[in-house]
Amino acid sequence: QVQLVESGGGLVQAGGSLRLSCAASGRTFYGYAMAWFRQAPGKEREFVAAINWNTGTTSYSDSVKGRFTISRDSAKNTVYLQMNSLKPEDTAVYYCAARRGGTAPNTGAYNYWGQGTQVTVSS
Numbered sequence: 001q002v003q004l005v006e007s008g009g010g011l012v013q014a015g016g017s018l019r020l021s022c023a024a025s026g027r028t029f030y031g032y033a034m035a036w037f038r039q040a041p042g043k044e045r046e047f048v049a050a051i052n053w054n055t056g057t058t059s060y061s062d063s064v065k066g067r068f069t070i071s072r073d074s075a076k077n078t079v080y081l082q083m084n085s086l087k088p089e090d091t092a093v094y095y096c097a098a099r100r101g102g103t104a105p106n107t108g109a110y111n112y113w114g115q116g117t118q119v120t121v122s123s
Contacts, residue, residue, distance in 0.1 A: 002026040002112040004096045009117030012086055016121070020081040022096030022114060029053045033103040034072060034079045035110060038092035038119075045095065049081060050103035059103050064090075086121045093118050 008020040022034065035050035049060045049070040058070050069082040079096060094117050097110035104110070 002098060004098060004112055004114035006094065006096050006114045006117040009094060009119045011120045011122065014086060014088055014121055014123050016086050017082070017084045018086065018119060020083070020094055020096075020117060020119070022079040022081075024077045024079065024096075024098065029074075029077065029098065031100060033099050033101060034070075035097045035099075035103065036070060036079075036081045037095045037097055037107060037110075038090075039095070039116075040089075040092040043092075045107050047105040047107075048094070050105070051079065052103055057103070059105070061105070083119070086119075088121045088123045091119060091121050 003025045005023045012018050032053045033050055036048040037045050038048050039045040047061050051058045051070045051072055067085045072079045096114040098112040099110040
């Protein structure tokens, strides 16, 4: 049974930084893609970033490109999202997700989800 547990959310001022972590367990993740999505109040869940576990290849939404960095530590089975230059519009619940296969930007492609961690950016 795959389990994903996010941590690292919190309250930060605009321009600040946070690093989210997603601890993955239940299997080896070679052959999987890991991703971060976010959901703001009243809005649909949207893609943020994804990483291919094997190759480390990454992809980002246009709204976070150049500010956020996704990475993974295979030894710790953990995926990170380093968020810099945060903006109030980055405020959302951030979810970690996993799927067998390559990266994908749509929620329906992912089979496993964490419970989410709240990120609030004040202006």
